[in-house]
Amino acid sequence: xxxxxxxxxxxxxxxxxxxxxxxxxxxxxxxxxxxxxxxxxxxxxxxxxxxxxxxxxxxxxxxxxxxxxxxxxxxxxxxxxxxxxxxxxxxxxxxxxxxxxxxxxxxxxxxxxxxxxxxxxxxxxxxxxxxxxxxxxxxxxxxxxxxxxxxxxxxxxxxxxxxxxxxxxxxxxxxxxxxxxxxxxxxxxxxxxxxxxxxxxxxxxxxxxxxxxxxxxxxxxxxxxxxxxxxxxxxxxxxxxxxxxxxxxxxxxxxxxxxxxxxxxxxxxxxxxxxxxxxxxxxxxxxxxxxxxxxxxxxxxxxxxxxxxxxxxxxxxxxxxxxxxxxxxxxxxxxxxxxxxxxxxxxxxxxxxxxxxxxxxxxxxxxxxxxxxxxxxxxxxxxxxxxxxxxxxxxxxxxxxxxxxxxxxxxxxxxxxxxxxxxxxxxxxxxxxxxxxxxxxxx
Amino acid sequence: xxxxxxxxxxxxxxxxxxxxxxxxxxxxxxxxxxxxxxxxxxxxxxxxxxxxxxxxxxxxxxxxxxxxxxxxxxxxxxxxxxxxxxxxxxxxxxxxxxxxxxxxxxxxxxxxxxxxxxxxxxxxxxxxxxxxxxxxxxxxxxxxxxxxxxxxxxxxxxxxxxxxxxxxxxxxxxxxxxxxxxxxxxxxxxxxxxxxxxxxxxxxxxxxxxxxxxxxxxxxxxxxxxxxxxxxxxxxxxxxxxxxxxxxxxxxxxxxxxxxxxxxxxxxxxxxxxxxxxxxxxxxxxxxxxxxxxxxxxxxxxxxxxxxxxxxxxxxxxxxxxxxxxxxxxxxxxxxxxxxxxxxxx
Numbered sequence: 112x113x114x115x116x117x118x119x120x121x122x123x124x125x126x127x128x129x130x131x132x133x134x135x136x137x138x139x140x141x142x143x144x145x146x147x148x149x150x151x152x153x154x155x156x157x158x159x160x161x162x163x164x165x166x167x168x169x170x171x172x173x174x175x176x177x178x179x180x181x182x183x184x185x186x187x188x189x190x191x192x193x194x195x196x197x198x199x200x201x202x203x204x205x206x207x208x209x210x211x212x213x214x215x216x217x218x219x220x221x222x223x224x225x226x227x228x229x230x231x232x233x234x235x236x237x238x239x240x241x242x243x244x245x246x247x248x249x250x251x252x253x254x255x256x257x258x259x260x261x262x263x264x265x266x267x268x269x270x271x272x273x274x275x276x277x278x279x280x281x282x283x284x285x286x287x288x289x290x291x292x293x294x295x296x297x298x299x300x301x302x303x304x305x306x307x308x309x310x311x312x313x314x315x316x317x318x319x320x321x322x323x324x325x326x327x328x329x330x331x332x333x334x335x336x337x338x339x340x341x342x343x344x345x346x347x348x349x350x351x352x353x354x355x356x357x358x359x360x361x362x363x364x365x366x367x368x369x370x371x372x373x374x375x376x377x378x379x380x381x382x383x384x385x386x387x388x389x390x391x392x393x394x395x396x397x398x399x400x401x402x403x404x405x406x407x408x409x410x411x412x413x414x415x416x417x418x419x420x421x422x423x424x425x426x427x428x429x430x431x432x433x434x435x436x437x438x439x440x441x442x443x444x445x446x447x448x449x450x451x452x453x454x455x456x457x458x459x460x461x462x463x464x465x466x467x468x469x470x471x472x473x474x475x476x477x478x479x480x481x482x483x484x485x486x487x488x489x490x491x492x493x494x495x496x497x498x499x500x501x502x503x504x505x506x507x508x509x510x511x512x513x514x515x516x517x518x519x520x521x522x523x524x525x526x527x528x529x530x531x532x533x534x535x536x537x538x539x540x541x542x543x544x545x546x547x548x549x550x551x552x553x554x
Numbered sequence: 555x556x557x558x559x560x561x562x563x564x565x566x567x568x569x570x571x572x573x574x575x576x577x578x579x580x581x582x583x584x585x586x587x588x589x590x591x592x593x594x595x596x597x598x599x600x601x602x603x604x605x606x607x608x609x610x611x612x613x614x615x616x617x618x619x620x621x622x623x624x625x626x627x628x629x630x631x632x633x634x635x636x637x638x639x640x641x642x643x644x645x646x647x648x649x650x651x652x653x654x655x656x657x658x659x660x661x662x663x664x665x666x667x668x669x670x671x672x673x674x675x676x677x678x679x680x681x682x683x684x685x686x687x688x689x690x691x692x693x694x695x696x697x698x699x700x701x702x703x704x705x706x707x708x709x710x711x712x713x714x715x716x717x718x719x720x721x722x723x724x725x726x727x728x729x730x731x732x733x734x735x736x737x738x739x740x741x742x743x744x745x746x747x748x749x750x751x752x753x754x755x756x757x758x759x760x761x762x763x764x765x766x767x768x769x770x771x772x773x774x775x776x777x778x779x780x781x782x783x784x785x786x787x788x789x790x791x792x793x794x795x796x797x798x799x800x801x802x803x804x805x806x807x808x809x810x811x812x813x814x815x816x817x818x819x820x821x822x823x824x825x826x827x828x829x830x831x832x833x834x835x836x837x838x839x840x841x842x843x844x845x846x847x848x849x850x851x852x853x854x855x856x857x858x859x860x861x862x863x864x865x866x867x868x869x870x871x872x873x874x875x876x877x878x879x880x881x882x883x884x885x886x887x888x889x890x891x892x893x894x895x896x897x898x899x900x
Binding site for chain 1: 647734756864
């Protein structure tokens with residue numbers, strides 16, 4: 112009996128010790144592994160890349176990475192990829208052991224937050240020296256990198272944009288006109304409401320940022336250009352109660368009062384609202400380029416997607432797109448910065464931009480990529496590409512950086528109330544100003 | 555079985571000891587008797603436990619308690635204290651940088667206009683769920699035990715069914731049922747000519763919260779029904795027979811016999827519902843409404859999630875967590891007092 116007890120207590124003790132050592136060493140044990148010595152002549156060592164796999168899939172990444180390996184055979188690449196990768200890698204970022212390169216996209220990731228947390232490398236000077244396809248990299252972007260007080264921390268890789276979708280086939284069959292400004296949009300919606308017997312406009316109220324980014328941003332861009340977008344996103348004093356914003360919100364109120372917004376929108380998540388659109392229960396929906404990809408399994412094969420920039424502009428002015436960019440960045444604490452830089456500059460090539468459109472149905476953030484002759488690229492993307500390159504029809508306005516969730520959430524809440532008809536424009540701007548003030552004070 | 559007398563007698567063989575030591579009704583036994591039981595199990599040699607040294611006794615106790623205690627410390631105490639600690643920091647939850655900000659998160663908590671809403675929403679769910687689940691599960695339990703229904707086992711399975719489904723699945727299922735255009739409820743109302751009552755349930759600032767009660771109650775009935783059935787079955791049949799002979803109505807029997815005798819189970823059920831609602835109501839909210847529209851269904855847990863993981867204010871999220879902990883403790887303590895009843899023995 113005594114022996115047994117002794118042995119057992121020893122065992123327990125050992126178990127405790129193991130547990131504690133495991134706990135205490137967890138954070139730094141991996142620190143020394145995996146680092147790569149960057150050779151003077153070439154790039155070598157281990158390169159770790161974190162990328163989120165969502166609506167765009169991972170086919171493009173696989174291809175680029177395998178090409179990169181061919182060019183740099185000395186580099187071993189470690190991929191951290193998947194739909195939950197942002198959550199899975201979080202502890203690594205917290206413990207100061209991040210991957211070298213990160214593609215910032217998907218739930219649980221925020222470029223603004225990462226910059227605020229000083230997790231990304233300042234690449235301002237390096238980017239200016241990079242040449243791609245014989246041109247300076249900075250000249251090839253459709254949209255320039257986010258600007259944080261004159262510094263650059265990321266390069267916009269994916270050019271996505273929000274806009275309003277309609278059923279092209281239905282419009283052709285019934286002879287509905289595709290709107291080009293807010294007035295023609297209103298009359299089109301009223302006409303559809305009358306003839307089709309449906310509430311024409313739907314969006315997801317569960318994720319109100321779809322409306323915010325898909326309709327309000329272009330509207331702000333049309334009403335006040337980059338300046339207004341920047342003021343609104345940074346929560347500048349008086350921006351949310353300024354005249355152009357009030358004008359935009361009045362348009363939203365007009366839509367609500369005319370009964371053009373689906374009364375059930377607040378209950379719908381994005382999939383449900385998109386399903387409604389596919390089923391013809393609604394005629395217009397603001398979503399990004401990924402809509403056809405996302406609904407591929409649910410929509411009829413021949414569903415003809417039509418895409419326009421959300422027509423919130425006044426007559427006679429161009430429609431506006433506000434690009435939504437998914438950036439690529441290098442971690443501040445990257446262990447192999449040389450290989451990381453080599454990879455980032457390798458990715459920005461025209462051939463991969465064309466591949467991206469083929470494989471994902473969205474665009475890479477590079478100018479002058481000819482898609483019109485590429486029959487693997489879907490029709491709506493070609494249309495959009497032509498539209499975006501035609502400054503008379505469509506103007507591109509940029510936000511300085513994505514809106515912080517601290518500001519986006521309260522504004523979204525007020526927005527839902529406005530769209531449900533619970534509050535008026537005045538009350539909305541009051542709530543938005545209060546949210547902006549709080550946001551300013553917290554920074 | 556008469557436990558009390560049994561304990562006074564010295565225990566002679568392992569059989570009885572195990573029997574008592576692991577009796578599910580053990581809550582009523584004083585703790586010291588349990589200890590003696592374990593002794594008899596391991597030291598069955600006659601008289602051995604009388605001369606057992608103190609040291610060995612404590613070593614044995616240590617052996618029993620230490621692993622559990624360690625696990626408890628690592629998985630419960632440490633996270634709790636760490637959460638408390640985090641609530642004094644400004645931290646995004648995604649990086650190594652933390653700034654100590656003292657009581658600022660708590661000041662923010664008291665000035666946040668959404669916090670009172672979330673508390674009210676949580677207690678609304680607590681009250682409606684306790685009432686709904688207790689009435690229905692008590693009703694089903696009585697019906698399935700007392701009314702001599704032939705298909706009772708079948709119904710028992712049917713009512714228990716929601717319990718084997720994940721709450722997430724239940725939430726998604728009910729989101730479909732509530733869907734404003736394609737959902738069962740609205741199309742049902744339209745079919746029977748009550749179309750004017752149809753509304754976007756989860757998208758209506760007034761109806762969204764009450765709409766969450768139904769799935770929560772539906773999902774909860776089964777477990778508590780089983781608990782109450784267990785309680786009712788342990789009530790001696792003779793009591794009901796005697797009451798029958800005395801001419802007591804079924805209603806009277808329910809109030810005078812069933813309720814007092816299964817009160818421990820009722821009390822446990824109520825406490826359990828309260829605790830799980832305060833801590834876990836966020837799952838159904840998260841799945842069905844994400845706290846919307848305009849925070850109309852935001853509960854403490856979902857707000858914590860929103861703040862900590864979506865707005866990257868981990869410190870503030872931890873502060874909300876502390877609030878949930880305190881409120882839950884206070885509520886449970888108050889309930890202990892209110893639900894106290896003299897133990898009834900007939």
